[in-house]
């Protein structure tokens with residue numbers, strides 16, 4: 001194939017839907033983005049319009065095609081928000097309800113019921129995922145039980161379900177293909193990641209009829225072809241990669257063998273690292289499938305921190321500052337936090353502690369504490385939380401985790417990245433490509449088409465500058481604050497992390 005072939009990569013995220021026209025050497029020629037709306041109909045609930053998500057994809061495709069034409073586009077690639085589900089009518093393609101998104105907790109009672117019945121361990125052994133309403137299994141059952149007539153229609157084989165990749169694929173192929181990839185399937189809590197298939201026992205436990213579920217394919221497959229009139233592109237262009245966004249970021253960083261961890265710094269932070277073999281964590285980390293190529297799965301560990309970048313915005317507001325950038329500037333005016341630590345357990349704690357009941361804690365304040373020390377503690381907390389997940393991952397696998405590859409907004413903050421390297425005791429590298437997930441999906445599609453690609457070039461490398469003693473002192477202070485956070489609430493969570 002000629003070097004002028006392009007992949008149009010879609011990144012269907014919670015906040016925005018983006019399209020990037022990407023060359024095989026990773027250059028972005030054109031891009032478009034539209035915002036998405038999330039609604040919160042009840043406390044703890046979160047949903048999006050399933051049809052609006054498809055419309056957004058159509059819009060960004062149309063915008064890129066208007067700028068660049070369609071003639072050199074050889075494939076579409078899809079990277080998507082994970083764990084968000086749509087149920088639709090197989091005959092009409094009409095969704096039966098909203099897209100219930102990953103943040104939604106409405107299925108918590110079902111998860112609690114299954115936990116009380118003693119199923120949590122078996123579920124985690126098969127899926128690698130701790131029983132939690134984040135994951136689609138219980139969300140699907142909720143829709144079937146709460147939309148009038150839905151369960152009976154599902155039992156009759158009239159309904160289909162999918163994560164956002166499947167829903168887009170069905171829509172863009174006009175109902176011709178109902179499929180997903182291993183990365184998205186591995187996040188549903190219905191997929192046995194050892195046997196590489198939907199698990200009948202899990203489907204029964206969660207009350208999800210098997211007939212609704214998509215076929216699971218290799219992430220780099222030719223999933224199907226665009227149908228006439230579904231987008232501004234001509235019919236027949238293949239959709240040649242589908243992959244969850246966090247997984248796509250790891251692929252976009254060029255990580256192909258165990259030894260590096262990627263961290264995406266956003267509202268929260270997602271860390272992922274390859275494991276070679278399937279590893280079930282003993283330290284509060286999820287086990288997942290990073291992607292599959294030629295049908296072969298690549299296993300990974302993932303740890304999600306609920307609040308990281310958001311903690312800087314939170315503290316900025318507390319201190320009357322305009323934003324996180326102003327907070328960081330203030331933090332840099334002092335050489336240390338003067339003994340202050342901030343544990344931003346503002347919505348509980350995710351990996352590796354898993355304490356939904358925990359709440360934010362400030363420790364070590366004295367009469368000498370100034371706003372700059374609080375600012376510094378909030379910036380440091382982002383790095384400390386990442387260090388805790390990194391170290392839990394390291395305890396789960398024998399390969400030395402030698403470096404962190406960072407992306408997302410806060411990865412552009414050199415002060416934070418240097419502190420991150422210091423508390424990890426490992427180099428941290430950053431790139432300047434903001435859309436690593438889309439680039440990863442594009443690279444996967446190029447690979448599926450047999451076209452060699454290059455990955456995100458490293459632009460900055462932060463080398464640890466502090467002594468082991470100083471690093472240990474930082475971690476000792478942080479873990480003291482964490483211990484206070486964990487002990488100030490009665491324990492109701494599961495799968496707590498270790499302090500070391």
Ligand SMILES: O=P(O)(O)OC[C@H](O)CO
Nearest residue numbers: 013014015081082102245
């Ligand atoms: O939409 P994003 O980019 O916030 O990603 C959502 C994650 O995939 C949820 O696990």
